Amino acid sequence: MPQDVDSVASPSDADADAVDLIVGQWRGERPDLDPSPMHVVGRITRLHWALDERLCRVFERYDLGRGEFDMLATLRRSGAPFELTAGELRGSTMVTSGAVTKRVDRLERAGLVNRRAAEDDARGRLIRLTDRGRELIDEAVEQHVRNETRLLAGLTADERSALTDLLRKLGQTLPSE
Template sequence: MAVDRTPPEPDDVDQIVGQWRTERPDLDPSPMQVIGRITRLHWAFDEQLNRVFGDYDLGRGEFDVLATLRRSGPPFELTAGELRDSTMVTSGAVTKRVDRLEHTGLVNRRAAADDARGRLIQLTDRGRDVIDKAVEQHLLNEARLLAGLTADEQQALTHLLRKLTQTLPPYGG
């Protein structure tokens, strides 16, 4: 992997770290170099990703539910529990998202054949059309957001982020 080691221009995080080094030389603010940038990237990405979701009258959560159903394959249906596990949110959040998507005609609920109390959430034809279009735009948007990195740099970053993720407690844990 050929990663460009040319130092980029200093940014706000460098300034913050420099100030801490001056004011508290007894502390090591170097973790801020990573965490501060990840946090700023999260905010910037969130804003940019939500623009695409908004084009389809979706929030991030609704997009996530539709995408989860779509990538599950035919018949594009899951239980609420399966959706909860895949989207890593509470059952109440899944219910709220599914309620909104059902109201807009993008999913429907039906009783599970083997459990009358259980409900299956299924993409409607309209929901499948919306998510197919939205995910295309989403992936183009993500590629645009990463265009400042070469393919090798993206691969190196993917490796490092995966490694970092594996050292943290599970999401929500």
């Protein structure tokens, strides 16, 4: 049986959280199972929900959803001329072509991007940030980074670095489906 997380670090009652309670309940109800992976996966899941809510507050100030922010940010970080094909956007944002089209339609209506035919492919479309879109994403990403910094303020620089390395490793070692 793998080493139990509880045997490595048991929180004091004051430090225990909802995940500790859940794991404890499973230990009582199903002593034949090792619920220790819940310590990690449960916390990552709960953190995802909490972080997503706090991140979206910044996007909403700019009348953007997460996906629209992601598209504008992808175009902006691509460098001048801040233009990508729909396929490149889809690859960078990991959404379906239909989702890209829907988001680009909304961003175009808002005057934040425009589309044009690709010179080498009449069926292909290039999506480019407008000046207004660039101004908006530059301001929004500044607020986004400030928000992320605030959200991580409870960790030291060394802890953030260690967490970064551990999360990268977890991402690289997840079994492929």
